[in-house]
């Protein structure tokens with residue numbers, strides 16, 4: 001029997017479980033379970049060049065708001081997640097920060113920026 005691998009497609013909320021059928025040399029011989037061509041394309045790309053959007057937090061040194069949530073502006077190669085995390089851990093931020101502000105441009109030359117996903121200081125809800 002040919003080796004198999006299962007990948008969950010994240011192309012839409014259905015989350016199809018796609019079985020990748022490989023030949024004896026490890027080449028993709030077929031896909032089973034993808035409900036659409038978009039899912040097939042996603043799985044083939046995931047096998048070749050898996051990418052992820054990195055989400056993390058940056059310490060602020062502010063007791064009232066100790067961590068600023070951040071994410072990459074684009075999905076980056078999975079192999080670059082660790083170096084980008086290391087770079088993220090070195091970041092120093094100062095208020096004010098608005099959600100969407102660029103914290104690090106072209107982080108580790110990935111082509112993606114590290115951007116804030118929250119305001120600091122945040123809204124007090126007053127007014």
Ligand code: SF4
Nearest residue numbers: 009011012015016039
């Ligand atoms: S294969 Fe198509 S239908 Fe299934 S989760 Fe992916 S995008 Fe959605």
